Amino acid sequence: MELPAELRERLAVIRGDLLRGRLSGSVSDAGWLACDLIGAGVDTPAIVDLAGHALSIGSMHEIEPLIRLVLSECDMPAIDTQREPWAVAHEVAHAVAERTLPISAGTGFLITELMRRCGYPSEITELMILIDDWESIRAAPPTDEEIRSRAGKIAIAARRRLVGDPR
Secondary structure (H helix, E strand, O other): OOOOHHHHHHHHHHHHHHHHOOOOOOHHHHHHHHHHHHHOOOOOHHHHHHHOOOOOOOOHHHHHHHHHHHHHHOOOOOOOOOOOHHHHHHHHHHHHHOOOOOHHHHHHHHHHHHOOOOOOOHHHHHHHHHHHOHHHOOOOOOOHHHHHHHHHHHHHHHHHHHOOOOO
């Protein structure tokens, strides 16, 4: 389903929050996002249910299962981090490259959670250097497109490792 960029970005932020293990924002914000999704023509039972929370003051924890369902219905399911590390790395890197996960959430997770679990691969190490130590190798910080491109390369490397291609 093709969503307007602004709605995709709002959903991606929620997806990033779930990846980090904590939902930010308010129940009301989530409800209004659902209202905006309905306004954009995305009308599923879960989205309608979430829209009913537009004026709520409950906790995000209470509606997390509903938020996860809405993300899945919008083709941005929460990322299962309990799988094989390279499978998670593939999904996270691919999501960064495809703009379905914020750069900060995805690259932070790749570097802090997956680099060690994947055996310190050069692809993730190079991403870390590009983000954290760019001053020593270039005059300007990396652009979002450069980071997304690097994430795409990590996704390709992860896919190769998953299928047993050591390249």
